[in-house]
Amino acid sequence: MKTETERPACDYQMAIRVYWEDTDAGGVVFYANYLKFFERVRTDWLRDLGLSQETLRKLGKGMFVVSDLQMRYLRSARLDDQIVVTTLLVEQGRVSLVLKQQAWRQDELLAEGQVRIGWVCPAEPGANTATGAFKPGRIPEDILKLLPVRQS
Amino acid sequence: MKTETERPACDYQMAIRVYWEDTDAGGVVFYANYLKFFERVRTDWLRDLGLSQETLRKLGKGMFVVSDLQMRYLRSARLDDQIVVTTLLVEQGRVSLVLKQQAWRQDELLAEGQVRIGWVCPAEPGANTATGAFKPGRIPEDILKLLPVRQS
Amino acid sequence: MKTETERPACDYQMAIRVYWEDTDAGGVVFYANYLKFFERVRTDWLRDLGLSQETLRKLGKGMFVVSDLQMRYLRSARLDDQIVVTTLLVEQGRVSLVLKQQAWRQDELLAEGQVRIGWVCPAEPGANTATGAFKPGRIPEDILKLLPVRQS
């Protein structure tokens, strides 16, 4: 159960306070709630790139959804903790992106994950997005060109 | 801080187990989560009357939303507790219903509330319910006639 | 269903962004989640007064818990909305405080509530707070003197 002591570079980061709602009777942040924290940071990272949910709907008539993820829990965050959650784009494909995300309390790594988000759009154009089905598709060019370029 | 010792009659009740997700670092069920429990019971009560969410959308092109509520918290539910949550229709109007709801652990009243749910339908017919606006309206007759009749 | 158009004075306010986790299939913030937002603001207001959860435990060996509340839901917050949640101390007793809290989107009042928080401390001194019982008690003087004084 190692914890890295230096916070690596990332594309975006966000301070998150731990409130009562985040904790459980073990006195620590409930394991599912790190996925909420990670989602907040992904959303704000996209918004920061000019890709708010509304823009995504307009540009691509679709949205990103999580298709798979891995999580490692190393140390527990507790009530009142101020943590920093980071996100880094590590893989950019035509239909999905892979992000590495971490939660830190100062120099302690609390949890980290790798999250694949895939692009989906309504299976039938103009369908009611609250009730209609979605299907995977290519990430629209107008979205791809706003993502950070990585040397590989 | 009195707790009634006899469970009054109700229209519908449901056993709910308390899991880690429901608790907070105080070791008890987080206060907002009783509203989740109450919503589950209202939804199952409506479904039991033949009014699933899908039927509501078909019959009335709308749904019920909470417009106001009062809550009293008397005793705390804890991890692993098996509680019983009840609902009773106490007021039936043309645009809203009022439900009295309680959470019990055996003969201990833990929390109780009064919840007004109002009928809303899309502000523009055929609008995308995920993004469009809703406006209050009269509860459709096909729904009203399925509700329990009270003598008054 | 009136919405006040001027934001009244308050003791503390906080900007809150609406994320996916806060919304439901109706496309709006789930009604129980306003109680999460209100709790965040109460906690930060107390922290701002010098009363972090840790300080509360040290000063008073106890904590505040919600004993009753009223909520009114006027308009819906949606994904990506930036809202402002306020809190105002409207009643200060020896065993409880009453706070008026509101959620605003610019000049639209979305929801408002009145929340009574009562002081509780372990029923037996030194008990494990995760498993032991709590009992209501007088708010410690060291806490009372940090609260804003109101003319009445």
Next chain:
Amino acid sequence: MKTETERPACDYQMAIRVYWEDTDAGGVVFYANYLKFFERVRTDWLRDLGLSQETLRKLGKGMFVVSDLQMRYLRSARLDDQIVVTTLLVEQGRVSLVLKQQAWRQDELLAEGQVRIGWVCPAEPGANTATGAFKPGRIPEDILKLLPVRQS
């Protein structure tokens, strides 16, 4: 994105109804909430083996916590869906267990995950579990002997 069409054998399963609280503005179950469903089933599986949270505390003075997990999301659950969530013990070590868990809607696999839960006990005996630290340790024999035996 394949979906298996036959539900494999498992150690324990549980029907779970999707309520408003579980969904998000995309009209589907929010991705973090499958972790809540999986936790409910693990807890009920342990309880069914005679290992309620209270028994775990008594037998071993500790509890299981999630140390790592992988998730795959294949299809979306929606409001009112009745799903079945399963759990299967696939690895039993001295300090942790690995469970394979799946969520099904009839013959459609919606999501699946592999979850490692490790045993932790208070770092200092008799510490307040709400505020004290935990450390990993060997799963107590009294707990191990209640787990299903696998041929290997």
